[in-house]
Amino acid sequence: MIIIEDTNRFSQLQQSCVATIGKFDGVHLGHQLILDQLKHRAVLLNLPSLVILIEPHPEEFFAGPGGDSPARLTSLREKLALLESFGIDFVFQLTFDKALSELSAQDYIQDILVEGLGIACFIVGNDFRFGHKRKGNFSLLQAKGREFGFEVLETASYERNGQRISSTFIREQLAEANFELVEQLLGRPYSIEGEVVRGQRLGTDLGFPTCNINPQRRRIPLHGVFACEVRLGDRYRQAAVNIGYRPTVTDDGNALLEAHILDFDEDLYGKTIAVIFRQKIREELKFDGLDALKQQIGADVARVREVLSAPSI
Incomplete structure (x- = not known):
């Protein structure tokens, strides 16, 4: 092309x-x-x-x-x-x-x-x-x-089912985290792709290292924490993903996607990955401090493991 x-x-x-x-x-x-x-x-x-x-x-x-x-x-x-x-x-x-x-x-x-x-x-x-x-x-x-x-x-x-397929309708379904329907409307699972960039290494300091991606959008269609799969070339790995504005650690207003790939320890900086969204875990929240954030991330990771190991996923 x-x-x-x-x-x-x-x-x-x-x-x-x-x-x-x-x-x-x-x-x-x-x-x-x-x-x-x-x-x-x-x-x-x-x-x-x-x-x-x-x-x-x-x-x-x-x-x-x-x-x-x-x-x-x-x-x-x-x-x-x-x-x-x-x-x-x-x-x-x-x-x-x-x-x-x-x-x-x-x-x-x-x-x-x-x-x-x-x-x-x-x-x-x-x-x-x-x-x-x-x-x-x-x-x-x-x-x-x-x-x-x-x-x-x-x-x-x-x-x-009598509904004209449009980008607007798909945005509405994403906002409801209706990923199964969105997959049917797109003909593929919904994903966000991008190059892994260096961040503040806060996740690493908290014990949950993340791959950070700039979503390359003025506004993002999803906010919160999600159970995802990350495509690395021809490999797929499970991940807990936060996409939003990180209210606990910054107020700069810039969106960021952070993917904690489960049981994974490879350097992906500069590489392109695709994050495939499967199920919403919770909304993005602002915590009182980093200790509370770390505790919640641990719970999120446990929930992601549970969700992605279920037969329906």
Whole structure:
């Protein structure tokens, strides 16, 4: 898969494509159905498949630094890895900034879609809005498609038990720690992946060393202590994981994922691991001191062992 950030780069490689557009947060089953539709049309037209990936999310841009926006299910790195795993040929990372937010719908079509990417077919939802003040819509795309000679197709939608699968719905289920349902909606267990970074070594001092990961999100979709599995290459190990803001030891407001891998003593600094969430143990709490925190971590680890040794996990 080739990742581009400039349409000039694409025109050097290809003359046309079949494209879709979105945030693709979570790359859930609904997204996967669109990707299948995209690839199928690309094969029929003998053209490459291309996903226009909007980064940052418009909600994040308009919220500004420190503003409130929906929690991300997946980081940019995770999205790109998932899109590649589904066999997409190109990803155009479309930067959502002030200039793009002020681009008229007509210029959006002509500059990006027609002249920039040379689209032969554009697959979007009938509720897709774009351009300055969201004035562009599906009908405008159809009209401009007739004018410029590209096809506009409506995306297929995916429902489960009458519920349309969406990133919003999955966030709600994560907040309820409904990991079994989330796994069904994603087509895989929910996980957070990242590089192990050096921390304050507080866990080591307390007798529970942790692998620390920056979640790479402005807002995190989970808070609390969880029974997890950690994927280390092709190995899986059980872990007690805290994800949140560590209120007992800091008030800097930065989110951190801390994974205490059970019965494990290897140096993982600089390595990438994936933390797979299985069951919530408790909410994140603020303790009176480190002794109380250490006692609770011991109880958490015991509970994680119990949960992950149960037949249903």
